[in-house]
Amino acid sequence: MRKINLLLSIVLLFGLVFFSSCGSDSNSSTDESQSIDNEVFDEIDTTSTQIYKFDNTLFSIPSPYEISILIKNLNIEYNPNIINPVSNSQTYTDTYKKSLNLGVYGADLAYLNMNKQIPEAAKYFASIKIMAEELQLSGSFDANTIKRVENNLSNEDSLLHILSIVYRNTDEYLKENNRQDIGVLVLAGGWVESTYFLAQVAQETQNKELITRLGEQKYPLENLIKILTPYYNVSDQYGALMESFIDLAYVYDGIEVEYTFEKPVTDATNKMTTINGSSKLKMNAEHINMISEKISKIRNGITD
């Protein structure tokens, strides 16, 4: 009798879930971002009690797009050799490599996009799409979003905006579905690739702004290590990746930062605050060489 009661309850509950889901679909908004969100939520196991895992201290990594924008704004010539060849995507057969290289190709696509390499960008996006499907990320790479990206391949501003939303939805989708182990790899791949760009271009051009930005990766690297720490024991691959970041962090430890606080100025009318604090990095050519060498090694370990 107890079994029958439980069974009946479960059947009724699923009925309730089913009809409610149908109702939710019929209310889909015309707003694209909302429709993506709805799809994400529709795919969540609503019987799970661990949907909202959280940690009240969160760490952020700057977008890899910011590096591409900086390189572009400095009028540095496009270099096709610094991106990961799209043909490599076929060699990534396991989830670990696919996740990392999804981040790598996202950074590559931003670089191509900023340099108006439209046919190449289309190829990279096609690979990203396949890898996302293989990683079962259809919730954030839905047909509508794919169409928007394809329609905006020649519009660098719109594409950057759409891609950033796609990657944010992917991050959200993975967190919602307790697949943060994949999300952290996508994030790590994007950071490694953009830092690799910085190192390559900074060494080639000896541009001071790029060298400084490379030194400033000290902060995001610290945050990345904190983000990855809970996943150290997921597999030997995760452990090795993290150890390579810690090894790189030792080099960054040699760079001293002198921070001076200055009072910020707020313009309430325009809702803008200017942060005036200054920080000086004390680093030398050897730091840059060692960082470049280590980031290249990490990056090649991901892409090869």
Next chain:
Amino acid sequence: MNKILKNISVFSFLFIIQITAFAQVDKTMTICDDYLVAPFVSDGQEYRALLNGDELAEFNATFYGGSIYRVIACSGEAEGNLIFSIYDSERNLLFTNRDYQNSTYWDFKIKNTVNIIIEAELSKTENNSGFAFIQIGFKQ
């Protein structure tokens, strides 16, 4: 039969809580998304924390020199439910939206690269618990 009704009640209650939570999260994110529009580009990450009472959520980020960032803070189904404060790495207060009617968003012009800490807490006049969402965008 009483047991069936009891089970249904418990499941239904839990289910309704979850559906309500999803609807609320959806609405909150829409409020946030409304401010993450061109020329601002998302940093590609989603920051969320569940807060109870006086709990604080802490978000650590790096803002690059020479850039303009937008921080958007949302909770619940209306604007102004989340108070956010920004500190530098030495815990000097750089900004709090508490001084500006809990403004949902604020822009930051960064002269030199800084490591910042964003603290978020629920407005005392609103719910006792809820999700805190922070979005970070940079100016293209």
